[in-house]
Amino acid sequence: MITYDQLLELMLSRRSVRRFDERAVSREDLDRLLEAARWAPSNHNRQPWRFMVLDDRAQIRELAEQVRLGMERKLQALPEVAAVHAAGLVQYGTFFSAAPVLIVAMHKLPIAAAAPLWDGTRNPELVSGEPLSVAMAMQNILLAAHTLGLGACVMTAPLLADDLTTLLQVPPGFAITGLIALGYADGAVSIPRRKSLAHIAEFANL
Numbered sequence: 001m002i003t004y005d006q007l008l009e010l011m012l013s014r015r016s017v018r019r020f021d022e023r024a025v026s027r028e029d030l031d032r033l034l035e036a037a038r039w040a041p042s043n044h045n046r047q048p049w050r051f052m053v054l055d056d057r058a059q060i061r062e063l064a065e066q067v068r069l070g071m072e073r074k075l076q077a078l079p080e081v082a083a084v085h086a087a088g089l090v091q092y093g094t095f096f097s098a099a100p101v102l103i104v105a106m107h108k109l110p111i112a113a114a115a116p117l118w119d120g121t122r123n124p125e126l127v128s129g130e131p132l133s134v135a136m137a138m139q140n141i142l143l144a145a146h147t148l149g150l151g152a153c154v155m156t157a158p159l160l161a162d163d164l165t166t167l168l169q170v171p172p173g174f175a176i177t178g179l180i181a182l183g184y185a186d187g188a189v190s191i192p193r194r195k196s197l198a199h200i201a202e203f204a205n206l
């Protein structure tokens with residue numbers, strides 16, 4: 001069993017990596033990451049995840065190009081978005097163009113039989129728990145990747161492209177939770193600041 005300090009060290013040193021060198025990721029390492037994902041907690045142990053691994057660089061590049069077009073279309077429709085912010089957002093959603101691997105994480109949609117439970121609930125999936133389960137599996141992948149010397153970055157900005165589900169041929173009954181760009185980091189990555197504990201947590205007495 002690893003200690004708290006070892007775990008914290010692992011979590012503190014993980015970074016979102018957005019630039020990758022030319023090295024390919026081995027199939028063995030990809031299997032290790034998916035194995036880590038498999039052991040995440042999930043709602044009713046339903047394991048509502050599905051992962052699609054893309055490792056054809058040309059395909060990934062083409063997908064990023066389609067996402068760029070989709071995001072630009074979307075952002076053009078929002079006049080209040082300043083052009084400078086739009087450009088940054090498109091970059092945030094398409095940097096994966098040069099990634100050697102892209103993992104598409106998908107969650108099952110909540111089961112239809114439970115629909116009456118969702119009456120009046122603003123966001124049924126949050127109550128049902130499928131996206132959260134998949135998010136936990138994605139964090140397992142990020143941490144496992146870090147132990148293997150790989151760099152990764154979770155992305156949801158590409159979901160702004162309306163046709164992403166079609167482009168990725170997402171199976172019926174599933175939705176995209178997010179994407180993970182993966183590879184070997186090219187250069188160091190700076191450490192984004194964190195809010196202080198006092199800022200984010202309180203010991204409450206209701």
Ligand SMILES: Cc1cc2nc3c(=O)[nH]c(=O)nc-3n(C[C@H](O)[C@H](O)[C@H](O)COP(=O)(O)O)c2cc1C
Pocket residue numbers: 014015016017018092093095153154155156157158178192
């Ligand atoms: C739900 C979620 C969505 C994210 N989407 C994107 C994204 O679309 N593009 C991107 O470059 N980074 C994305 N990130 C990465 C964050 O920008 C990053 O985690 C944050 O800046 C903190 O940096 P760190 O991961 O290195 O600690 C996302 C992270 C999360 C958790």
